[in-house]
Amino acid sequence: MSLATPALLPLADAFDSFSGAIEFIFTERETAGGVGGEPVGGLEQIGDLLWTHIEVSALAVALSLAIALPVGLYFGHRGTGELVAVAIGNAGRAIPELALIAFMAAFIGVGLLNVTIALAVLGIPPILTNTFVGVRQVDRGAVEAARGMGMSETEVMRKVELPLAAPTIMSGVRTGAINIVATATIAPLAGVLTLGDLILSRNVVGDDGVIAGAIVVALLALVVELGLSGIQRLVTPKGLKVQRASA
Amino acid sequence: MLAGLPALLPIAQNGDGFVRDPGESGTSCVAENDTVCVGWALDNIDRYVTPTLEHLELVVLSVGFGFVLAFAMALLSHRRRWLVPTFTGATGVIYTIPSVALFLLLLPITGRGTTTAVIALTLYTLQIIYRNIVTGLANVPEAAKDSGRGMGMTDRQLLWKVELPLAVPEIIAGLRIATVSTVAIATLAVFAGAGGLGAEIYNDIDFKTGIVVCGTIAIAMAIAFDALYVGAQRWISPWRKVRPV
Numbered sequence: 001m002s003l004a005t006p007a008l009l010p011l012a013d014a015f016d017s018f019s020g021a022i023e024f025i026f027t028e029r030e031t032a033g034g035v036g037g038e039p040v041g042g043l044e045q046i047g048d049l050l051w052t053h054i055e056v057s058a059l060a061v062a063l064s065l066a067i068a069l070p071v072g073l074y075f076g077h078r079g080t081g082e083l084v085a086v087a088i089g090n091a092g093r094a095i096p097e098l099a100l101i102a103f104m105a106a107f108i109g110v111g112l113l114n115v116t117i118a119l120a121v122l123g124i125p126p127i128l129t130n131t132f133v134g135v136r137q138v139d140r141g142a143v144e145a146a147r148g149m150g151m152s153e154t155e156v157m158r159k160v161e162l163p164l165a166a167p168t169i170m171s172g173v174r175t176g177a178i179n180i181v182a183t184a185t186i187a188p189l190a191g192v193l194t195l196g197d198l199i200l201s202r203n204v205v206g207d208d209g210v211i212a213g214a215i216v217v218a219l220l221a222l223v224v225e226l227g228l229s230g231i232q233r234l235v236t237p238k239g240l241k242v243q244r245a246s247a
Numbered sequence: 248m249l250a251g252l253p254a255l256l257p258i259a260q261n262g263d264g265f266v267r268d269p270g271e272s273g274t275s276c277v278a279e280n281d282t283v284c285v286g287w288a289l290d291n292i293d294r295y296v297t298p299t300l301e302h303l304e305l306v307v308l309s310v311g312f313g314f315v316l317a318f319a320m321a322l323l324s325h326r327r328r329w330l331v332p333t334f335t336g337a338t339g340v341i342y343t344i345p346s347v348a349l350f351l352l353l354l355p356i357t358g359r360g361t362t363t364a365v366i367a368l369t370l371y372t373l374q375i376i377y378r379n380i381v382t383g384l385a386n387v388p389e390a391a392k393d394s395g396r397g398m399g400m401t402d403r404q405l406l407w408k409v410e411l412p413l414a415v416p417e418i419i420a421g422l423r424i425a426t427v428s429t430v431a432i433a434t435l436a437v438f439a440g441a442g443g444l445g446a447e448i449y450n451d452i453d454f455k456t457g458i459v460v461c462g463t464i465a466i467a468m469a470i471a472f473d474a475l476y477v478g479a480q481r482w483i484s485p486w487r488k489v490r491p492v
Binding site: 011013014017018090093094095096097098099100102103105106107178181182183185186189196199210211213214215217218221222225 | 340345351438448452
């Protein structure tokens with residue numbers, strides 16, 4: 001490091017921070033600043049936090065889907081409530097994440113269930129709006145043909161509208177899931193120890209632990225995004241792929 | 248196992264700490280912290296002015312830089328179509344990284360403060376703004392471009408006098424989404440040590456009145472920006488409705 005010019009020093013420091021963080025992920029160490037207590041870092045602890053992070057995120061995505069999907073399908077199928085569906089999607093973006101989690105913790109209480117509900121609040125708007133829009137965009141001819149074949153309204157929704165809207169719905173699920181995974185980072189403020197616990201406990205884990213938490217959270221988000229875009233490709237009906245390729 | 252008391256954590260401390268000032272109207276209400284102390288909030292509304300202005304600064308700077316950058320990228324890829332997937336992919340990957348993580352990953356490089364927050368928030372705006380400019384330019388009818396060429400316009404004139412004006416609704420729709428999202432995400436800028444409404448919440452995370460006041464200001468700011476864009480769009484291109492992409 002003695003050869004580093006002054007201009008490069010910040011970069012050298014940054015390199016030290018990141019290599020320290022990587023070390024933190026793989027090896028246990030004493031707590032920072034001599035606060036005592038259990039050792040921190042290492043794959044076991046990171047694994048525990050990572051698991052809770054995935055668990056609460058998955059629950060929140062599932063809850064968002066359970067609420068937003070039927071509602072979006074129903075209103076999309078009937079073709080009513082467009083203004084409301086779009087307004088919910090827009091309003092969802094305006095929810096300040098930190099205020100949401102703090103509100104939940106202060107007014108309703110801490111714990112897995114409450115955090116799941118708070119995170120689902122972020123997941124519902126994009127899924128609902130995309131489901132509605134996706135169903136509305138389904139070719140009316142296809143719907144009429146299905147009715148002509150004698151399908152009931154439920155069958156039309158399940159066998160025609162849902163598959164044809166699947167790619168659009170999945171893109172809403174991606175948006176919602178990414179926001180949920182990101183916001184689950186501050187879930188420790190409401191008593192659920194996700195990877196954000198490393199980020200929020202600098203006095204215990206030290207700077208290396210904070211950066212390690214940030215690295216693992218970022219990787220998790222990228223993996224979730226990759227996985228969901230894979231699923232999105234899988235659920236895209238063959239006919240739609242052909243249409244897109246020729247368009 | 249590591250759950251600490253958030254108020255003790257150094258990451259969000261602004262130096263002088265946060266002391267609830269009971270004031271005259273809310274002594275017991277603020278101390279008990281059972282409910283939202285409306286009277287206290289109204290009497291002490293001035294303490295929220297600085298955080299609001301800091302928040303506003305973060306949003307305006309980030310969306311401003313984001314727009315300039317995304318606009319440059321869109322122009323660059325307009326005649327070099329092969330750049331579009333690259334830019335879309337790159338901005339998409341950045342957008343995926345959770346904001347808290349990005350703030351902290353930038354800390355060792357750019358240090359604590361507004362700069363770090365603005366860099367991260369700017370990067371987040373790129374995906375939406377860039378995508379909307381590209382979509383807007385792609386949606387310009389061939390006929391309009393042909394008429395322009397028929398009038399003897401150069402490519403440059405065509406871009407500035409025909410294509411960009413016709414893409415205004417999509418561009419503004421992108422700015423709307425980016426700005427509203429940035430107002431919300433900027434509450435997390437406290438993790439970059441950048442102040443704003445998030446710091447006001449975080450530094451006294453159990454204080455119900457503070458949470459509600461700051462949350463309300465943030466949502467009101469988002470709504471105000473939204474209205475501003477709708478107005479601007481009607482004024483600039485009255486012939487089309489704004490439709491978010």
